[in-house]
Amino acid sequence: MAGKLEKVEIALGGRRFMYRAADGGPIRFGVTGRKRNSTHIYNSSKVANHILPAESDAELQVITLLDLSTSVLTYMAQPHTLKLPKTCGKGTWIYTPDFEVIVPRWFIRQLESGMPFALAALKMPQRRASEDDLVRLVLEVKGASRYADLRERDLTQPGAQAKADKREAEKEDYQAKLREAHATYRGMGYHFYLVDELRDLRTLDLRHLPSILMDDDVKVTWRHVNLAWKHLQNRSGLTTYKDIIDALGGGPLGRETANCLHVRGLIWIDLSKNPQPVTTVAMPPLLGSRRDLGHLLASEMEA
Incomplete structure (x- = not known):
């Protein structure tokens, strides 16, 4: 039986905390075989001594790009967890991003210019990137299935409107959590990017x-x-x-x-x-x- 994961708490100020695994690996391992969607485990050539989880096909594609990108020095999946006070009302948000990546600042400039993530990852860095400082980039992967709901919903059915309202409230809460996490990272000098599967991954055929x-x-x-x-x-x-x-x-x-x-x-x-x-x-x-x-x-x- 696996022992309890030892965590390190880092106080960020303003009742904000970051938690990392003491062994430097994933803070959680959500690939349990109990999910209905496709999940994966992965051995990376850039991440020694750790098996990495990918909780969707889109996350697996991102891992593949990270391993093949000459801009990426190293990375970690499920790298840390943030505990953040809610900005509207009582309680806290718990947020674990999908990846934390070490890249030259050149790579950040490509994303900020609007270049899709897959193109930026596979592009050769400019010569001057060798003189860039290395920065931390946090990635959240948004799979297409999260927002492409093709089922027609009949709101006249009993309880349908209440369920729709709950889903909308959960969506708004998630977006507020992402905004607060982004602001927290910005205060730490980290960069944050939302990898949208349609915009950032399907730009290229990545099957090879x-x-x-x-x-x-x-x-x-x-x-x-x-x-x-x-x-x-x-x-x-x-x-x-x-x-x-x-x-x-x-x-x-x-x-x-x-x-x-x-x-x-x-x-x-x-x-x-x-x-x-x-x-x-x-x-x-x-x-x-x-x-x-x-x-x-x-x-x-x-x-």
């Missing part, structure tokens, strides 16, 4: 992404990184999917190695569509701890 992630466990050595980077240097930082595969030995193993290098953030492949031989491959800016690896490998390449 899981097959790319299947290669994230390929054994990649520094020799492979050197081969890829030298090839890109000789092409002024820009090549094709076919040519990078050939540079890495060709065949299925060359393709798998190229995909794995993208997952590690060491090369960038345009994954906005299922990659073809002519798909663009480039040298991305190195973010976070990848910078140190880049300096080390660069010195070896010059030796």
